[in-house]
Amino acid sequence: AAGVIQSPRHLIKEKRETATLKCYPIPRHDTVYWYQQGPGQDPQFLISFYEKMQSDKGSIPDRFSAQQFSDYHSELNMSSLELGDSALYFCASSKNHGGMNTEAFFGQGTRLTVV
Amino acid sequence: GQQLNQSPQSMFIQEGEDVSMNCTSSSIFNTWLWYKQDPGEGPVLLIALYKAGELTSNGRLTAQFGITRKDSFLNISASIPSDVGIYFCAGQLKGGSQGNLIFGKGTKLSVKP
Numbered sequence: 001a002a003g004v005i006q007s008p009r010h011l012i013k014e015k016r017e018t019a020t021l022k023c024y025p026i027p028r029h030d031t032v033y034w035y036q037q038g039p040g041q042d043p044q045f046l047i048s049f050y051e052k053m054q055s056d057k058g059s060i061p062d063r064f065s066a067q068q069f070s071d072y073h074s075e076l077n078m079s080s081l082e083l084g085d086s087a088l089y090f091c092a093s094s095k096n097h098g099g100m101n102t103e104a105f106f107g108q109g110t111r112l113t114v115v
Numbered sequence: 116g117q118q119l120n121q122s123p124q125s126m127f128i129q130e131g132e133d134v135s136m137n138c139t140s141s142s143i144f145n146t147w148l149w150y151k152q153d154p155g156e157g158p159v160l161l162i163a164l165y166k167a168g169e170l171t172s173n174g175r176l177t178a179q180f181g182i183t184r185k186d187s188f189l190n191i192s193a194s195i196p197s198d199v200g201i202y203f204c205a206g207q208l209k210g211g212s213q214g215n216l217i218f219g220k221g222t223k224l225s226v227k228p
Contacts, residue, residue, distance in 0.1 A: 004157075033216065042203060042218040043158065090157050092216075103148055104205075104216055106157035 002027055004093050004107035012113045013081050021076040021110045025093030031055070032074040033104060034066060035090040043090060049074055050096060081114045088112075121204050121219030127227040128194045136222040137188040138204035146207040147180050147187040148216065151200050158203055162189070199224050 005024040013019050025032050031050045035043035036059075045058035049068035060066070063081075068074045078085060088111050092104040121138045128134055138147070146165055150158035162173050164180035164187060171178055177190045187206070191198055204219040 042220045044218075045216065088155070092157075103146075103160050103163040105160060106150075108157045109155075111155070 004091055004105055006089075006091050006107035006110050008110060009108065010111050010113075012115060014115055015081055015083060017081050017114075019078045019081060019112060021078070021089055021091075021112070023074045023076070023091030023093075023107060025072050025074070025091075026105055029093035029095050029105075030072060031094045031096050031104075032068055032072070033092045033094075034060075034074070034076050035092065035106075037088040037090060037109075039087075046076070078112075083114050086112055086114045119204060119206060119217055119219040121222055123222055124220065125223040125225065127225050128198065129227045130195060132194050134191040134194050134198070134224065135188060136202060136204075137186060138206070138219045139186040140206065141185065142208055143184045144187075144206035144208055145184075147178070148205045148207075149176075149178050149187070149189045150203045150205060152203060152221075153200050161202075194224075196226060199226055 004026055007022045011019055033048040034046040036046055037043045046060040047066050048056045052068045064078050066076045088109045090106050090109045092106045094104040095102050119138050119140050148163050149161045151161055152158040161176055162171050162178040167180055167184045168182050169180040175192045180187055201221045201223050203221050205216040
């Protein structure tokens with residue numbers, strides 16, 4: 001079965017550079033979530049989209065932005081990168097049924113290293 | 116903000132032992148999910164719970180949605196070496212936005228030396 005696809009799997013950037021992470025949800029899933037996970041930490045919610053509109057916002061820095069496109073894939077844009085942005089970034093997707101989301105499935109993540 | 120208290124933080128298992136972990140909160144949840152994460156990989160969904168009191172099994176795993184809707188537990192019976200990893204509970208708040216999941220801090224399962 002198709003899973004959530006994230007690209008790239010690994011990314012190395014220098015401070016102050018920009019990065020774009022991509023997420024392709026499971027087919028027919030309409031909701032996408034982005035999470036950031038630091039070393040030894042639990043995943044922290046950044047932002048989510050439902051039907052191409054932002055549905056919720058968590059601890060996403062102002063330097064980051066995201067959007068969901070017409071084909072439901074999503075991109076997380078990160079600018080003015082800082083060393084502290086080094087983390088695993090996960091995307092998850094789910095299907096909304098009558099206002100309730102089914103279980104969320106995660107991609108394998110993008111490991112971002114800022115040097 | 117809303118928090119999930121997951122315990123224990125870590126535990127050591129011996130093959131064949133049963134394992135139990137739980138999550139509690141002061142908030143009411145619509146959904147409880149249990150995930151397992153291996154190093155460097157994405158969390159893998161183990162069990163999803165949608166109704167208060169619901170008890171669901173997946174092989175050797177059993178999870179329950181607490182009646183108060185503020186807690187959930189996960190049991191692993193007859194543990195095997197591949198059960199090692201980090202287990203996360205996650206919940207969707209009652210009245211929360213579209214599916215924003217709040218995660219517990221995780222329970223790290225290791226093999227007894």
